Amino acid sequence: MTAVSKLLRRSETAVLAILIVVMLVIGVINPAFWQADNLFNLLRANVVIGIMALSVLTVMISGGIDVSFPAFAVAAMYLTVIAMNAAGYQGVVLPFIGATLIGLLCGLANAFFIHTFRMIPLIVTLGSASVVRGLLLGLVGTSIINIDRMPPSLIAFGSSTVDIGGSKLSLMIFIYLGIAVLMWLFLTRTMAGRAVFAYGDDAESAKRVGFNTRRTVYLVYGLAGALAGFAGLLHSSMIWLANPRDFVGYELDVIAAVVLGGASIFGGRGSVFGTILGVFMLTLIKNSLIIMRIDNTWQGVVVGCVIVIATALTAWRDRKALV
Amino acid sequence: MNKLTDFRRFVNRDNNIVQLLVITAIIFLLMSALEPHKFLRYYNFESISFIFPELGIVAIAMMLAMLTGGIDLSVIGIANLAGILAGVFFTRLYPAGPDAGAAAELMRVAAGVVLALGVGLLAGTLNGLLIAKVKITPILATLGTGQIFTGFCMVLTGGPAIVGFPAWWGFIGNGKILGVAVPLILFLVVAVLIAVMLTKTPFGLNLFLIGTNPRAAVFAGLRTERMVLYSYMLSGTLAALAGIVLSGRTNAAKSDYGTSYLLQAVLISVLGGTNPAGGKGTVLGVSIAVIALMLLASGFQMMRFSNHLIDFIWGGFLLLVMVINVLRNRGR
Incomplete structure (x- = not known):
């Protein structure tokens, strides 16, 4: 097989090709699409969903699924902002470490149930999401922390931009890309990363070959929680408010984006680059309905159709894996 | 002697049922002890008999999908779509005439019921085709279609709730026949029908076999694809029925009604001894x-717990029950 045909058979290539076609079509319908302001806004919309997608990607490669990350993200975000206000603390690094740790703890709790009791990840994460959201809204509070009570340091951080040709590009893009590079290095260049793939392909074989499956499960779900916590706080610093009911329904979007990017829900398959493309595709479609003069209420239908078509294509690709 | 062994066999086979009855009895005694004046009133049980059927029907729909090792995350979307379409039918397409008689009114409601159930059947067929023929994993397929159904709800309503259902429609959710809540009667009918279908018909047996070992089922010559398709069609129709009861009880239909029912339906079917891996x-x-x-x-509501804390308790309960099940199975 030549290098070119190998490249053509990769699902990332297909996603990229579709992406380019979609962008060209949108550009024809409304040329305003190609304005730098619009493109930069689009990139900015990728950041939070993208970081969450990277967390779900790792879980999916390990053969699991995670629907609890939006709950962890919102808990980490809300608790951190409340703690900052209570302490009158103005900083950026410490709060983000705090939010990441809150997410990490929640993720480790998922791992505990999944590994110790061999429970199905979907059920565990459905339960833990309900537990975390219930505790947050029931014990901590239900009121939105608006811009007037948000820590100014967070707002300043979230709105930092760089000027490119008169248009402002959010610096948060580079945080997203940095995390993506780290995740890529982790998944492809470290033994622990290879263990995630091995575990997802066949847990029993991975165990017999000598991978520490317990460590892998804790690593995967811990990492997923940590990334979700980080993304949660980043989200609130980018939109200048902290809403304890935020991120409802994000699990659908993010899982859709990861599947769009070519990851297999059966585990063992998926890439960081594909996920980035999948996230871009999803935000592109969601954000471009308005620019294509389609009523916004159609968003759910369009996204749902995209999920179904993308999963149908992956099912067709993986058809030999089934009976 | 014979009776005793029969009983033992029953307990062994339906260990889970006994465990459930014990849990239910404990909850009942606990709540009666904590809030004797409010909890033990007839009114409380009557209101439960109106509220639980819609959730029970959705949970049975979820169980049907789980029997073959699948899951149906689109049940709430289907339920809302059925209610909303019926609402659109009643308010926009076919409003009540100024001097419509009782018979015409009854016909109108019957048409609405047929329409709603038909939508559920159609939605379930779509799920079934995607899962059985296209071979999409049930989680992803129903995640996607659920989004589509909810999306159509948004398109049809534009956001706000649809109100103005006919009185007879409300009867399905609020009425009483001989002092028994109509939703309860509907639930009992559905439960008995599905129970008979699962235990006494070849279709039910097929579903269990497919769930236990899909490969073996194929090699045994079962028509797996068709059976899975039927199970999702049935699940979709039941979800639509739940939507009818829900919109009848509240006299309204909205795209984001009952979103917490999804988790609860999964919880109830797992708690009820359904194995999410099938069979x-x-x-x-x-x-x-x-x-x-x-x-x-x-x-808990009587003890003035907030609804959020009840969510917490349900999630915790789900995890707890799963842990208990795992530990019990490990002991054997």
């Missing part, structure tokens, strides 16, 4: 589980 589940188990959870929720 195991009973209507009786699910029915007891839904009653246990309703008693729990109504008790």
Whole structure:
């Protein structure tokens, strides 16, 4: 097989090709699409969903699924902002470490149930999401922390931009890309990363070959929680408010984006680059309905159709894996 | 002597049912002790008999999907779409005439019911085709279609709730026949029908076999694809029925009604002894589980727990029950 045909058979290539076609079509319908302001806004919309997608990607490669990350993200975000206000603390690094740790703890709790009791990840994460959201809204509070009570340091951080040709590009893009590079290095260049793939392909074989499956499960779900916590706080610093009911329904979007990017829900398959493309595709479609003069209420239908078509294509690709 | 061994066999086989009955009894006694004046009133049980059927029907729909090792995350979307379409039918397409008689009014409601159930059947067929023929994993397929159904709800309503259902429609959710809540009667009919279908017909047996070992089922010559398709069609129709009851009880339909029902439906079917990996589940188990959870929720509501904390308790309960099940199975 030549290098070119190998490249053509990769699902990332297909996603990229579709992406380019979609962008060209949108550009024809409304040329305003190609304005730098619009493109930069689009990139900015990728950041939070993208970081969450990277967390779900790792879980999916390990053969699991995670629907609890939006709950962890919102808990980490809300608790951190409340703690900052209570302490009158103005900083950026410490709060983000705090939010990441809150997410990490929640993720480790998922791992505990999944590994110790061999429970199905979907059920565990459905339960833990309900537990975390219930505790947050029931014990901590239900009121939105608006811009007037948000820590100014967070707002300043979230709105930092760089000027490119008169248009402002959010610096948060580079945080997203940095995390993506780290995740890529982790998944492809470290033994622990290879263990995630091995575990997802066949847990029993991975165990017999000598991978520490317990460590892998804790690593995967811990990492997923940590990334979700980080993304949660980043989200609130980018939109200048902290809403304890935020991120409802994000699990659908993010899982859709990861599947769009070519990851297999059966585990063992998926890439960081594909996920980035999948996230871009999803935000592109969601954000471009308005620019294509389609009523916004159609968003759910369009996204749902995209999920179904993308999963149908992956099912067709993986058809030999089934009976 | 013979009776005793029969009983033992029953307990062994339906260990889970006994465990569930014990849990239900504990919840009942606990709530009666904590809030004797409010909990033990007839009114409380009557209101439970109106509220639990819609959840029970959704949970049975979820169980049907789980029997073959699948899951149906689109049940709430289907339920809302059925209610909303019926609402659109009643308010925009076919409003009541100024001097319509009782018979015409009844016909109108009957047409609405047929329409709603038809939508559920159609939606379930779509799920079934995607899962059985296109071979999409049930989680992803129903995640996607659920989004589509909810999306259509948004398109049809534009956001706000649809109101103005006919009185007879409200009767399905609020009425009483001989002092018994109509939703309860509907639930009992559905439960008995599905139970008979699962235990006494070849279709039910097929579903259990497919869930236990899909490969073996194929090699045994079962028509797996068709059976899975039928199970999702049935699940979709039941979801639509739940949507009818819900919109009848509240006299409104909205795109984001009952979103917390999804988790609860999964919880109830797992609590009721359904194995999410397939091959195991009973209507009786699910029915007891839904009653246990309703008693729990109504008790906590009387103690003025916030709804959020009840969500917490349900999630914790789900994890706890799964852990208990795993530990019990490990002991054997």
